[in-house]
Amino acid sequence: MSISFNEIPGISKLFTDYLYSFDKVRELYAFDYRSESGFESCIEEKKRNYIKEALFTRDEVADVLRDQNINFDVSSKTFENIELLRKENTFAVLTGQQVGMLSGNCYTILKALCAVKLSDELGSMFPSYNFVPVFWMEDEDHDFLEINHINIFNRTNELKKISYFEKGEQKDKYTKPVSIIKSDEFINDFIDSLANELQPTDFTSNIISIVRKHYIEGSLLKDSFAGFMNSILKNQGLIFCDPSDRKIKNFFSYIFSKEIASYPTACEEVVKTSADIENEYELQIKPRALNMFYIHNDQRYVVEPKEDELLGLRNLKIRFHRDELIERLKSEPEKFSSNVVLRPILQDYVLPTVAYIGGPSEVSYFAQLKGVYKHFNVTMPVIFPRVSVTFIESKVKNFFERYSVSFTDMINLSDVAKKILSDIDNTDIEKIFTTYRDEFRSLNFEFIEKLEPIDRNLTQNFKNRAEKFDDTFDQMQAKFINSMMKQNESVTNKLNNIRNNLFPGDKLQERTINILYFLNKYNLDTIDFIFEKLNLFDFNHQLIDLSLKTVDSR
The missing domain is CATH 1.10.287 (Helix Hairpins)
Structure with missing residues (x-):
């Protein structure tokens, strides 16, 4: 069963038009997600221009992904998919999300499952090509308060927020990228709180063991995130990509260099499109003159134009000439990171992406980016709406x-x-x-x-x-x-x-509850049940009846 998004409050008009009146917004996107021909056109264009101007090869991308995923407790199927990326007839079905505690809200898991399922579907549609699911870990955001907690229903069926703070202290503002945050001794308090709040079931002990396996003192939160995701997704073959890795940052240098050299062109492209649609739709992106950050002393700062054609870091007195910043990019690529405008460009520049699985907000912000893709000569992928689900319990x-x-x-x-x-x-x-x-x-x-x-x-x-x-x-x-x-x-x-x-x-x-609530209650194989029930091509909000699942206590 499914419900039209038109009946659900709080959904943007642009997203509902994308689903139900696509002709109204067709010009804002490169390809039609509803048709096989849309995917076919994207594949052909990606074949023509992927790594055309790149300073790297497919093999180098595969090597980096292999080295990254060794740390993420992945299955052999993931490594098989990474090897497929070396072939010119292999393309990526991409999704991504901020690196949240224990995967964050349920929609993170839904995104991952959709990427796997769409890869399978495209493989059936186009048997002469390979399609592999990739999860882009957005681990350079510094909005720690957005990702440091989970919500579950506790033993008395009340909504309970369980938070983790470094050193057990809450700050009003964080500027440190999540990619460099390690769990300290207070991670054990977080896990103990989770264990005390979860409803006791036959599966609780195993669930908590999995959490303790990945969230340990001294581990990077991004590694814990990927390891935990793989523990519950098991043999889905999902490839994780960590964009904070210095090796992959080297691949980004062309895009960052062009952004520095040509600013504010990318910003102007977004502004131009925004002006065309702002009377009809709520805008998701507010671009900056430069759509990038610089990491200084482990803190992330906006790069912005300053006096005398210099560039500087917001709230600091540090200044750079444009050429100097480009030179720093060559020697210290790990110090540069993107904002919401450049992130999709980097993803689809480095990977042979033919589809991006996105939620309502992402589908909406891609509407402002078509001109930016053209500016960087990167193929905009098919923007495929992720499955949206409410789980119905008995x-x-x-x-x-x-x-x-x-x-x-x-x-x-x-x-x-x-x-x-x-x-x-x-x-x-x-x-x-x-x-x-x-x-x-x-x-x-x-x-x-x-x-x-x-x-x-x-x-x-x-x-x-x-x-x-x-x-x-x-x-x-x-x-x-x-x-x-x-x-x-x-x-x-x-x-x-x-x-x-x-x-x-x-x-x-799906936007509030963590998947552990359901796995604790119905067992880890609930993931397989959900995967089977997801209907990729029902673009309404779906209801999945968990009472139909047979609980296996083994």
């Missing part, structure tokens, strides 16, 4: 069935509450008791009239008993009303619990 399914409500009903909590409670309250207790009391009193009066001539004393005794019984009506009515109120409170609590399961923090489940 308790949710049972609630839906009992109260005749649906996923879309649950979007508006107040409306669904009124619907459910009105169905329960359709019995008017006060009216029932009033009618019954009136009928009882009328019938009692008739009895007394007929019985009194026979025996006045017995009739008085009957009358006294009848009056006592009459007095119980108010008591019983109050008890029934109280019972109804308790039932409503119980239903309201259940409703809030179900709403919180589907929209934790008023967001889609």
Whole structure:
């Protein structure tokens, strides 16, 4: 089952037009993701210009990826896919995400599974080519507070945020790239908190063991991220790419050099496209004159134009001539990193990408980048919307069935509450008791009239008993009303619990909950179940019924 994104609040108009009215936005993208011919055209163009102006070869890219993935606990299938990249008929299906704790929110796992599944689909469509899934680890962001925590439902089914802080201290601002952050002794407190909050199941011990295996004191968070992902994805053959690696930064030098030499051209391309669409759509990207950062003393700083045609680092007094910065790029490539404008260009310059799996925001920001791709002479890939999913548990399914409500009903909590409670309250207790009391009193009066001539004393005794019984009506009515109120409170609590399961923090489940909640409850093979149920070509929001999964406790 699936739900149109038009029924889900908070989804950008550009994304819904991309899904349901593609002709409106066709000119903003290079290829049509809905058709086989769109992929075919992208493949042909990529064949013509991949590494055409590059200072590296396919073999060198494969060598770097091999060396990186040795550290990530990958399967043999991953190394087989890396070897395929050496061949000219091999292309990449790419996705990526910030390096979050324990993979971050569920959509990270969905992206990875979509990349694997689309690679398989394209292999069937185009049997003369190879397609391999690649996960680009966005590990140079410095938004540590965005990635240092996970959310799960705890033992009392409450939404619980579990955070990790270096040295156990929270800062207001972080400028250190995630790529150089190592776990310290406080990582054990994080894992202990997770173990204490997870609902105890037959699988909890194994889940926590996997976490402890990868998140250990002294390990880089990026290595822990990739290792953990591979532990739960098992033999999917996903290739991880770490863009902070000095060797791969060498491959980026052409793009960074051109950005420095030609600025603000890339910025102007984004501004030009933005001006064309800003009246219709909300813009995702605000470009800078230079779309790059420089890492100084382990902190990441924006590179920006300064006085006298010099370049400098924001908030510092350091200055460079343009040529000097290009020379530094040659000697210290690891000190340069991209922002959101250049990141896709770097990805698709280094890799033979034919498709990028992106969520709603990513699909939207690619709409502003077509001119930037042309500026750098890099093929813009097919932008393929990732599968979007809410997982339906048994308790949710049972609630839906009992109260005749649906996923879309649950979007508006107040409306669904009124619907459910009105169905329960359709019995008017006060009216029932009033009618019954009136009928009882009328019938009692008739009895007394007929019985009194026979025996006045017995009739008085009957009358006294009848009056006592009459007095119980108010008591019983109050008890029934109280019972109804308790039932409503119980239903309201259940409703809030179900709403919180589907929209934790008023967001889609996939954007809040970590996959460990589900793996702990339903076992690691839940990944295989999800992979099987994902429908790549249903571009609505999908509902996957976890009650259909057989839990294997082995």
